[in-house]
Amino acid sequence: MREELKRQVETCIDRCSGELTELADTIWNNPEYNFKEYKACRSITGLLENHGFEVERGTGGIETAFHAFCDSGKPGPHIAFLAEYDAVPGMGHACGHNLMAAMSAGAGIAVKSVLPQLKGSISVFGTPAEEGGGGKVIMLENGAFDGVDAAMIIHSANETVVNDISYSRTDIIVDFFGKGAHAATWPEEGISALDPLLLLFQHISQMRLRWNGQGTILGIISKGGEDPIHIPEHCQGKFTVRSFSMKTKKKLLGDFLEACEAAARMTGTTWQWKEDGYTYEDIRNNPVIEDVLAEQFTRLGETVMPRRKELGIGCTDVGNLTHAFPALQSYVQVVPLLRGHTKEFEDACKSPDGHRAALTGAKALAMTAVELLSDDSLMEQVDRAFQDMKKQYE
Secondary structure: OOOHHHHHHHHHHHHHHHHHHHHHHHHOOOOOOOOOOOOHHHHHHHHHHOOOOOEEEHHHHHHEEEEEEEEEOOEEEEEEEEEEEOOOOOOOOOHHHHHHHHHHHHHHHHHHHHHOOOOOOOEEEEEEHHHHHHHOHHHHOOOOOOOOEEEEEEEEOEEEOOOOOOOOOEEEEEEEOOEEOOOOOHHHHOOOHHHHHHHHHHHHHHHHHHHHHOOEEEEEEEEEOOOOOOOOOOEEEEEEEEOOOOHHHHHHHHHHHHHOOOOOOOOOOEEEEEEOOEEEEEOOOOOHHHHHHHHHHHHOOOOOOOOOHHHHHOOOOOOHHHHHHHHHEEEOOOOOOOOOHHHHHHHHOHHHHHHHHHHHHHHHHHHHHHHHHHHHHHHHHHHHHHHHHHHEEE
């Protein structure tokens, strides 16, 4: 029965392929940025409603978020597909979120078509503002994902990969306050707010050997004074603290804030700090779902590659979800060798290669969901792997 259902979801996606590629191209043609994805949200929700989904808009307190839901009427797991559709600021859809929206919408439509033969429920969540806005973090904090047993998203890429790595990242703004004075005439009356910032950068440079590749702190001086002849009374630095481990990242951040305090004390200044945007945590893909997804990709003719650093490493708010419940972010190849966040990759995301990737990703997601919704023991393995991960890291 399971294999027949997977054939049915493939057929369903082939049947609505025109709608899915039109959706991907509509989003590509109208790039919208953090929390302003109005056209994309209307396009996706309209398609899902046409296929019989109940759709809630404004999910999790975000105007351009949504939740499309369908229930089999029988007790079982709640499986979610995550749709991203924001563009890269200044670069259009150079990250392929237009394809990702079509993948998750297509997977939802396909699984809905066979859900009466299964059990449990499915959701398609529209998750805005991944490109730095922390849309999923906000939705998570506001309870949008309560009751989800497993969630999946497939990212556009230059290789097909099921496992993932990403940084745990906290961005901060540090302000130092001294006392202004004329630097040439009465320098003894001033207290430079620039001095502690310069000490911080020296500290970061000296600490790199101690960190030994476990993490990094990068920064810029965003306010360094107005004129060389005036001792600055307010200076500011912006920093990003990153590690592949949330635990290590938190330790680095703690060490850095202690250094800020020491720099202020040494220079007679005062200081304050605040987080700059939302923290994105390191991604912890569920290994059981990874294995199931890899099988479906292989069945569809994809060559599944190991996750390599050469694919590029960044941060994603999907990482925060993987800490809260079983979830994964995986990748499907659009065009080999093309790196994301480039003009060439943007062009590929509205091309026959991009359309093929969207349909392949939709099928892989749908077939994986069929496996999860039809096998209680598999979901038990998924949950056990999640609990083991929590014990290992926390």
